[in-house]
Amino acid sequence: MSLFLSPEHVLQGGYFHATLRKLQEPNTSIEPHNIMYPVFLLEDDDAVQPVSSMPNVFRYGINQLIIALEDLVLKGLKSILIFGIVETLPKDPTGTAADAPSNPVIKALPKLREAYPQLLIACDVCLCPYTSHGHCGVLTAAGAIDHAASTKRIAEVALAYAKAGAHVVAPSDMMDNRIKAIKDALVANKLQNQVSVLSYSCKFASCMYGPFRDTMKSSPMEGDRKCYQLPPGSAALAARAAARDVAEGADLLMVKPGLPYLDIVRQTKDKFPNHPLFIYQVSGEYAMISRSGSASEVQATLMETLTCMRRAGADCIITYFVPQILNIISNKN
Template sequence: MSSYPIVRHRRLRRSAGLRSMVRETVLTADDMIYPIFVTYGENIRSEIPSMPGVYHLSMDLLEQEIREVAALGIKAVLLFGVPCHKDAHGSSAYDPNGIVQEAVRAVKGWAPELVVIADTCLCQFTDHGHCGVVRKDEATGIAVVDNDKSLELLVRTAISQAEAGADIIAPSNMMDGFVYAIRAGLDEAGYSDIAIMSYSVKYASAFYGPFRDAAHSAPQFGDRKTYQMDPANGREALREAESDVAEGADMLMVKPALAYLDIVKTLKEQFDLPVVAYNVSAEYSMVKAAAANGWIDERAIVLETLTGMKRAGADLIITYHAKDAAKWLRGDGM
């Protein structure tokens, strides 16, 4: 008898067919949600400088983008609006004729089968760039975000998006009690069937830089560390998610994804709701920059990264790579 071990793990790696048969994690276009930035104007298809391949689109050019997304087999889009008017209370966010509301109605008309998710926040609609109402603290005189007053406006925003036809409301503001307030508001307004995809675990991350360029939503003073999570904390993520489950969330999101796959795995193990990972702007832009310099194989890196997110426990992945990934998965360009 040879002394060599009887177990040979390489037996099931010997050919592409064998590897495919025993593959544990399979990535498909069904797993991906594509974010889109909609703006006012005409004939606008303006590439975002820090996000190559991602554009600001005016309504007249949005239809072409939506039909391409649907043809690729991507089942859902996440709509962000870039308004022409900003004020202290972000009133454009809950305007029934606001940019997101207009886009939702249009998309549901062009592609009724497409799941339309509306981002529900105030930051890109406020002149100060914060995700809620700002007031001065009486004791210190320092400007702070008023949690409970912000909830009132977020509820109005969510209801206006549901009225426009959004299938899913995705509140990204990280105010305490935001899921409960929005759920109660939607139910009272007659939208009890509209799901909430909560940004349950959203870190105060350095990976959002290019998005703020895209959404024109950088805070004009301070930062968002008093309402977004400390990147050093893991147990706190469980508390945040537990609150959202108790308040009526239908899906739990982790944002960003790549540096927080341990959190994705933890939520998957602890809760029975679908888990969403947001493959955020800087994660996208770093890959694009490296690929442009010839340092990496973009296709291989993207598919490996997205597969890793799914393997960690993500049921759905919001990613700017969605269109390219869907093409690669069906064999285009191979």
């Protein structure tokens, strides 16, 4: 029987890991399992580079990332979301480097699993950092999205990360039917009970991604992503996108960006209360809050924002503020 005849009966991909089990027990507190730390991974294993547009955020080679995570894990860090950055590997129209053996994410996953065996490791799955055109899918000769080729490549990349050791694959491309393609690949390789799919189910074409795209060097060479990311004013399309991904077997859902879209968070949680819901506090939000005043004012603004996200229905918040939040939680305890 095909997995997708009854996706609501396929449960184990969503709670095989202790952190995923905690997310099945929702409340309104902010604990370490309610936050996920996005990290930028470089090809150079020993590199550390500050991100100029995001205070206190760095890009790391794997050796330096392992060192940087040590204190955070001791303070309770439960999960990370990895974004790979290539500077020397070639970029081409199909994003060949995305799943090459020399890809920094694929090289890093075994080392992270060995260094922090209890840490939940998610990997962003997209082609934009690896394509010469900077779009999230494969393009036709006319410059439009080639749907079949795009979903095939996204599934190939997700499977490569899964085989390398990712606990969670998180497709951020917003291509139609990529969840089914990924699930089919995981089932074919007997990984469906070992790897969860976190869908960027409600990802909007926002102007708040600027610092992130500068960091990743992933802006489109031509055009924009409005034809496959959601228009900011459409709640109905967000509902349809989430329903599509649930029907195809997504284990976890996401709304991105965060604070301006709390109505979408509430809408999605009300519609799918049994799916853990993530919210991404994106780079533009981080930059604004970081510059909102004194250290005490930043902390107060941050915690108010996180509380509102939890109140709206978010089970886990993806945020660059994780080091500060862990400090706040530690001091409170």
